[in-house]
Amino acid sequence: MSSFDLQAADWDKEPRRLLLSQKVAAAIRKEIQLTKNFRACEYGCGTGLLSFCLKDDIGEILLADNSSGMLEVLNQKIKDHAVDNMKTLMLDLSTHDGPDAAFDLVYLQMALHHIPDSRDVLLKFRRMLKPGGFLAIADLDSEDGSFHHGVFTGHKGFDRLALSMLLKECGFDAVKIEDLCQFTKLNARDVEQTYSIFFACGRAV
Numbered sequence: 001m002s003s004f005d006l007q008a009a010d011w012d013k014e015p016r017r018l019l020l021s022q023k024v025a026a027a028i029r030k031e032i033q034l035t036k037n038f039r040a041c042e043y044g045c046g047t048g049l050l051s052f053c054l055k056d057d058i059g060e061i062l063l064a065d066n067s068s069g070m071l072e073v074l075n076q077k078i079k080d081h082a083v084d085n086m087k088t089l090m091l092d093l094s095t096h097d098g099p100d101a102a103f104d105l106v107y108l109q110m111a112l113h114h115i116p117d118s119r120d121v122l123l124k125f126r127r128m129l130k131p132g133g134f135l136a137i138a139d140l141d142s143e144d145g146s147f148h149h150g151v152f153t154g155h156k157g158f159d160r161l162a163l164s165m166l167l168k169e170c171g172f173d174a175v176k177i178e179d180l181c182q183f184t185k186l187n188a189r190d191v192e193q194t195y196s197i198f199f200a201c202g203r204a205v
């Protein structure tokens with residue numbers, strides 16, 4: 001059982017997570033002309049907080065994650081709200097490929113830093129997108145390693161310039177990375193600390 005499986009039942013109880021999703025959804029709407037013809041994929045979707053904010057702007061959404069606990073909570077929410085344009089998929093792109101050229105938009109919130117091989121997963125997003133399709137990422141700016149409690153093997157946030165170059169190398173153009181917001185939470189030493197979040201966007205070449 002992963003740590004995300006264990007956190008899933010209480011994930012939505014932390015208000016800063018929904019607040020962040022609302023800001024990411026607004027940034028996506030501002031940057032991308034969403035339509036009901038869009039097929040989108042949210043990767044590392046957790047309980048689907050972000051996709052619930054966007055579900056009325058997009059035709060179909062595939063929500064993918066490798067935590068069965070998160071997907072169980074999400075499936076219950078989809079059922080409770082009678083949502084008819086969301087499907088879920090257990091998927092780990094570290095070990096599997098996604099569907100080819102299937103999406104107009106791939107988006108993720110606070111998930112990229114959990115995936116050790118950023119280049120590999122960005123190349124997989126590129127292949128999942130139709131030419132001209134959009135990738136949108138909201139994640140942590142470089143931090144001092146205090147964000148996560150317990151054992152953590154992912155990235156201590158991202159340097160914007162390095163990420164921008166990597167996105168271009170992986171087949172994205174029109175790459176933009178801007179400030180999204182900051183939030184304060186207890187760090188690994190149980191002291192309040194402020195972290196900043198960027199919003200990145202690019203188009204599949």
Ligand SMILES: C[S@@+](CC[C@H](N)C(=O)[O-])C[C@H]1O[C@@H](n2cnc3c(N)ncnc32)[C@H](O)[C@@H]1O
Pocket residue numbers: 004017043044045046047048049050064065066067070091092093094108109110111114115
């Ligand atoms: C910090 S949580 C963010 C969840 C959600 N996006 C949100 O902002 O509320 C990171 C999510 O990424 C998922 N995740 C981590 N590694 C993954 C992988 N290799 N493949 C798919 N999902 C992964 C976790 O299960 C978890 O749901």
